[in-house]
Amino acid sequence: MPGINAGMLTLQDLERITDLVRKHEIPMVKVTGAQRLYFLGLSPEKRTEVMQELELPDTMPHTRNRTHYVQACPGKSWCKYGTLDTQHMARAITEMELDGPLPYKVKVGISGCRMCCCESWMRDVGLAAEKNGWRFTFGGNAAGRPRIGDLVADGLSDNEALALIKKTLNFYIKTAKFKTRSARFMERIGIDALKKGIGLS
Numbered sequence: 001m002p003g004i005n006a007g008m009l010t011l012q013d014l015e016r017i018t019d020l021v022r023k024h025e026i027p028m029v030k031v032t033g034a035q036r037l038y039f040l041g042l043s044p045e046k047r048t049e050v051m052q053e054l055e056l057p058d059t060m061p062h063t064r065n066r067t068h069y070v071q072a073c074p075g076k077s078w079c080k081y082g083t084l085d086t087q088h089m090a091r092a093i094t095e096m097e098l099d100g101p102l103p104y105k106v107k108v109g110i111s112g113c114r115m116c117c118c119e120s121w122m123r124d125v126g127l128a129a130e131k132n133g134w135r136f137t138f139g140g141n142a143a144g145r146p147r148i149g150d151l152v153a154d155g156l157s158d159n160e161a162l163a164l165i166k167k168t169l170n171f172y173i174k175t176a177k178f179k180t181r182s183a184r185f186m187e188r189i190g191i192d193a194l195k196k197g198i199g200l201s
């Protein structure tokens, strides 16, 4: 499932995908909720061919000291309701290096306005643009036991939001047990303990 730049595709990207699908006779392509491409119906041999062409290793390297995926809406560059630059934030969070492996996968949703098209309230890390800056929530989940994330802070600049997300994820790394999703972690410790742990109170 190659990542595709938070779902933003140029003509060149589309041509490359079309060439790949035609050349390897990929039966179906799914755009996932995580804004990645899912090549469906490949035989093991075809899968190897496609992975070689995309220069992907046989087994994907462990990248648990980075977020699992970052989804972002078009934001202010492309949507009339957007007030902040979601794509820049998506790149910065995707490349964010943390202090160690995360306890479990961390999904990020970044929305360029309060309409929250990227379901920010339901992501481990949620960012949504408000009139006065970014609203940052932590501990959301949309799976079998859904949870709305806790409000950590709002009115944040880009740099403030990035710094606070990094602090929060490093605190989660230090404090949570292995294989504990942020939603269950927040249910256990509560927002006040998180704020204290990252120096907000």
Ligand code: SF4
Residues within 6 Å of the ligand: 073, 074, 075, 076, 079, 080, 081, 082, 083, 111, 112, 113, 114, 115, 116, 117, 118
């Ligand atoms: S969240 Fe707002 S800015 Fe982003 S796509 Fe939806 S309406 Fe547009």
